[in-house]
Amino acid sequence: MTRLTYREALKQGLREALQSSDKVFLLGEDVGRYGGSFAVSKGLLQEFGPDRIMDVPLSESGFTGAGIGAALGGMRPIVEIMTVNFSLLAMDQIVNNAATLLHMSGGQLNVPLVIRMSCGIGRQLAAQHSHSWEPLFAHIPGLKVVSAGTHEDARKMIMAALLDPNPVILFEYTAMMNLEADMEDPLPAVDLSKAKLRKSGKDLSLITYGSGVYKCLHAAGELAKEGMEVEVLDLRSLRPIDTEAIVASVRKTHRALMVDDAWQSVSISSEVSARIMENCFYELDAPVQRLNGLEVPMPYPKHLEDAAIVQPSQIVNKVRQMLG
Amino acid sequence: MTAQEQTMKADASLKMKLLRQMLLIRRFEEKSAEMYTKEKIRGFLHLYIGEEAVATGVTAALSPDDNVLATYREHGQALARGVDPGAIMAEMYGKQEGCSLGRGGSMHLFDAKTKFYGGNAIVAGHLPMAVGMALADKKMKRNQVTCCFFGDGAAAEGEFHEAMNLAALWQVPVLFVCENNLYAMGTALKYSHAVTDLEKKAPGYGIASATVDGMDVLAVLDAAHKAVDTIRTTGKPYFLVCQTYRFRAHSMFDAELYRDKNEVDEWKERDPVTRLEEQLTAEVALSADDVLKMKKEVEQEVDRSVDFAEKGTWEPVDQISRYVYK
Ligand SMILES: Cc1ncc(C[n+]2csc(CCOP(=O)(O)OP(=O)(O)O)c2C)c(N)n1
Ligand SMILES: [Mg+2]
Numbered sequence: 131m132t133r134l135t136y137r138e139a140l141k142q143g144l145r146e147a148l149q150s151s152d153k154v155f156l157l158g159e160d161v162g163r164y165g166g167s168f169a170v171s172k173g174l175l176q177e178f179g180p181d182r183i184m185d186v187p188l189s190e191s192g193f194t195g196a197g198i199g200a201a202l203g204g205m206r207p208i209v210e211i212m213t214v215n216f217s218l219l220a221m222d223q224i225v226n227n228a229a230t231l232l233h234m235s236g237g238q239l240n241v242p243l244v245i246r247m248s249c250g251i252g253r254q255l256a257a258q259h260s261h262s263w264e265p266l267f268a269h270i271p272g273l274k275v276v277s278a279g280t281h282e283d284a285r286k287m288i289m290a291a292l293l294d295p296n297p298v299i300l301f302e303y304t305a306m307m308n309l310e311a312d313m314e315d316p317l318p319a320v321d322l323s324k325a326k327l328r329k330s331g332k333d334l335s336l337i338t339y340g341s342g343v344y345k346c347l348h349a350a351g352e353l354a355k356e357g358m359e360v361e362v363l364d365l366r367s368l369r370p371i372d373t374e375a376i377v378a379s380v381r382k383t384h385r386a387l388m389v390d391d392a393w394q395s396v397s398i399s400s401e402v403s404a405r406i407m408e409n410c411f412y413e414l415d416a417p418v419q420r421l422n423g424l425e426v427p428m429p430y431p432k433h434l435e436d437a438a439i440v441q442p443s444q445i446v447n448k449v450r451q452m453l454g
Numbered sequence: 455m456t457a458q459e460q461t462m463k464a465d466a467s468l469k470m471k472l473l474r475q476m477l478l479i480r481r482f483e484e485k486s487a488e489m490y491t492k493e494k495i496r497g498f499l500h501l502y503i504g505e506e507a508v509a510t511g512v513t514a515a516l517s518p519d520d521n522v523l524a525t526y527r528e529h530g531q532a533l534a535r536g537v538d539p540g541a542i543m544a545e546m547y548g549k550q551e552g553c554s555l556g557r558g559g560s561m562h563l564f565d566a567k568t569k570f571y572g573g574n575a576i577v578a579g580h581l582p583m584a585v586g587m588a589l590a591d592k593k594m595k596r597n598q599v600t601c602c603f604f605g606d607g608a609a610a611e612g613e614f615h616e617a618m619n620l621a622a623l624w625q626v627p628v629l630f631v632c633e634n635n636l637y638a639m640g641t642a643l644k645y646s647h648a649v650t651d652l653e654k655k656a657p658g659y660g661i662a663s664a665t666v667d668g669m670d671v672l673a674v675l676d677a678a679h680k681a682v683d684t685i686r687t688t689g690k691p692y693f694l695v696c697q698t699y700r701f702r703a704h705s706m707f708d709a710e711l712y713r714d715k716n717e718v719d720e721w722k723e724r725d726p727v728t729r730l731e732e733q734l735t736a737e738v739a740l741s742a743d744d745v746l747k748m749k750k751e752v753e754q755e756v757d758r759s760v761d762f763a764e765k766g767t768w769e770p771v772d773q774i775s776r777y778v779y780k
Contacts, residue, residue, distance in 0.1 A: 159639070163711065164640025164712050165640070165709065187607070187641070187647065188577050192612065215576070254497035256575070257557075257562070258575045258576055259497075426778050427778070430496075430559030431769065433768055434557075437774055
């Protein structure tokens with residue numbers, strides 16, 4: 131067992147990826163000399179040199195497109211978009227090139243590219259810097275979209291994403307950077323396509339991903355003290371979504387509550403809810419419920435920000451209601 | 455007398471005004487840093503210390519009818535534009551008495567009455583908007599200038615290049631002001647740009663450009679007057695590059711691994727505030743007492759802004775969904 135912060139887990143994952151092949155290189159804004167905007171890549175420039183750890187100018191569309199090109203050319207780039215907030219500048223490259231080339235070329239050209247981006251919510255960064263845009267990417271056929279809601283995934287998802295022949299979008303969470311957790315060393319590889327039960331229970335399914343995972347585990351712990359056995363399903367893969375795992379959980383608990391910070395309308399939670407209706411409606415003892423971020427651009431003051439994102443106490447209250 | 459000649463003859467009182475303005479920005483920023491460590495200000499905070507001459511000089515060449523757009527490092531521009539210091543400090547506290555009602559914080563200062571249009575935290579995101587504002591002025595036959603501040607890093611973004619081309623294509627009155635402080639976060643100019651003389655990017659688009667010592671407020675004022683005069687008479691865009699330096703970290707989270715302390719110290723020798731202060735003391739026999747008095751006034755003004763912010767109130771949570779739609 132070793133004890134690592136989420137940041138160290140990400141760095142270890144990156145290091146393993148870089149060590150796995152000379153074709154792997156990291157490119158992104160301030161990944162090298164600055165040490166990474168969240169210090170994830172700090173020290174890697176010294177370890178691997180400037181050809182493997184490439185600082186790029188502010189030009190999200192440009193360097194993401196270059197990453198796609200390099201992948202087509204046989205390299206295995208890892209593109210870091212500093213935060214999800216800036217990903218819209220690269221969206222055209224991601225959607226119109228990375229996600230579509232395989233199909234448009236009749237299967238001739240695949241894009242084995244990993245794009246990492248961190249999501250920073252809950253740090254009073256206001257409207258332009260607090261986005262939860264997993265649903266935007268999960269909407270796009272041709273992409274794989276995964277979300278590292280635990281230390282294990284922070285450490286192992288990068289390598290799994292690299293081994294995938296498709297473009298993979300990997301979400302990381304800034305609010306968790308300093309969180310510590312124990313993990314096995316070495317840690318076995320992870321399967322990118324499967325959801326994972328982080329805690330099992332028989333009374334209700336909390337279905338979540340990303341920054342919701344630890345929140346839900348915390349809430350489940352509180353509820354256990356009151357005798358409620360709630361299970362926590364971490365979706366991990368947001369495209370494709372592991373419908374089987376969702377159905378299996380609902381069959382067991384007969385109640386489902388979706389939890390995530392993204393805006394609710396047309397979101398992952400809408401999608402999961404629809405899949406439950408389609409696949410196991412008759413298993414439900416209560417309507418599916420959802421807790422999401424409030425549908426406003428993120429306000430700056432702490433009290434309003436807290437009100438705009440899902441709090442563990444809200445999860446606890448909602449579950450009590452649903453079981454009460 | 456042309457505006458240019460006026461600048462040349464900038465009298466003592468104008469220079470005093472410029473000095474006071476720069477002192478206010480300097481002191482305000484130092485206070486902001488202090489309030490950040492006291493956790494009164496949260497989120498991201500980007501300080502303008504070292505770059506005061508740019509906002510001060512450029513803004514002094516504008517008229518109140520002109521539009522101003524800036525980045526997340528915009529407290530200096532907002533102050534120079536005349537946005538109330540109390541309203542800025544309250545905004546950084548997140549109080550509803552702030553210039554954006556507390557919704558925006560440090561990176562999103564807005565003040566429609568002084569035509570200060572933010573406060574944009576997506577690098578280069580405001581350049582196309584500036585072109586559009588100038589286009590509206592042109593269509594509505596208003597003889598106004600839109601002044602858009604941004605960094606050297608922003609000049610690498612596609613939006614910079616698209617905005618330059620559109621502005622030239624449409625011949626709109628926009629002043630692009632690049633605050634070249636040599637770094638985009640931790641990425642030095644030479645790692646961002648193949649051609650580091652940024653003013654050279656303009657001619658390719660058919661835009662007139664100039665570069666100026668951004669540590670010399672009088673030089674900046676002069677260059678800005680020239681630029682604004684040109685824009686007002688021709689209706690065409692103009693690109694002004696101000697060579698400057700930030701004395702502080704990029705934001706409050708920056709360990710500054712990417713630059714040498716000596717480099718920072720060398721630039722501090724060129725402190726724009728001290729420079730004008732010394733010049734004024736020599737030229738117009740500004741006495742040490744006068745300077746002290748000015749500093750004291752500025753100090754009081756900054757303290758008042760903090761008092762105002764402290765006394766401000768929190769917006770009730772039940773109003774959170776306001777301002778999503780009009
Ligand atoms: C589109 C976009 N990409 C990345 C960032 C993160 N970021 C914020 S400021 C900054 C550096 C900008 O440098 P520059 O334009 O030179 O302005 P300065 O901060 O030096 O004033 C970066 C990379 C951002 N806010 N927006
Ligand atoms: Mg800069």
